[in-house]
Amino acid sequence: MIVRRLSDVPTVDWGNGLSRRFLVQSDGMGYTVTDTTVRAGTKSRLEYRRHLEACYCIEGSGEVVDMNGQSHPLEPGVLYALDEHDAHFLIAAPHEDMRLVCVFTPALQGNETHKLDSAEFSHY
Numbered sequence: 001m002i003v004r005r006l007s008d009v010p011t012v013d014w015g016n017g018l019s020r021r022f023l024v025q026s027d028g029m030g031y032t033v034t035d036t037t038v039r040a041g042t043k044s045r046l047e048y049r050r051h052l053e054a055c056y057c058i059e060g061s062g063e064v065v066d067m068n069g070q071s072h073p074l075e076p077g078v079l080y081a082l083d084e085h086d087a088h089f090l091i092a093a094p095h096e097d098m099r100l101v102c103v104f105t106p107a108l109q110g111n112e113t114h115k116l117d118s119a120e121f122s123h124y
Contacts (some may be wrong), residue, residue, distance in 0.1 A: 002027060006035060012111060016042035016090075019095070022111030032104040037087040038062060047087040051104045054081040060098035065089040074098065 004022050009041045014050065014108075020035040036055070038044070064069045064080050067087050074078060080107040092098040 002018045002029075003071075006106050008123075009035075010110060016044045019102075021110045023107065025107040027107070030040065030105065030107055032108040032110075033037040034100075034102045034104070034108075035067045036100045037101050038090060038098040038100065041099050042092050045087075046090055047085065048082060048104070050081060051084055051106060051108070052081070052085070053102055053104050054079060055100040055102045058099050058101055060091070060093065062092040062098045065091065074100075074108070 006020060009020045009022050012021060016034070017036060017038040019037075022033040022035065024031050024032055028054070038060075040060075057074045057076055059076060061073070061075045063073050065088060069115045072078075074080070
């Protein structure tokens with residue numbers, strides 16, 4: 001059995017926020033669980049080419065915008081899943097951080113970060 005507290009897990013600055021990585025590849029579960037903060041007012045251009053991801057908003061607000069330009073508002077109680085390695089924009093509201101519980105499959109190694117200063121979508 002694995003039991004972890006938020007205060008004990010590694011924290012990674014992923015580019016536009018912090019990701020507390022509860023489960024990673026070395027845990028042998030086959031998936032990753034994170035508690036992720038997206039900094040207020042940030043816009044992240046993201047694409048997971050090797051992972052599928054689901055995110056459940058538990059605090060704050062923002063939006064996820066797909067490549068067709070369709071915006072999906074995010075607030076506590078809303079989940080979005082990138083079931084086709086979807087390129088997307090993750091945008092936090094300007095007045096508050098957004099907090100997401102995220103699941104990745106296959107599992108992340110645990111030290112991944114984004115390169116958000118490129119014109120391309122950041123991926124890992």
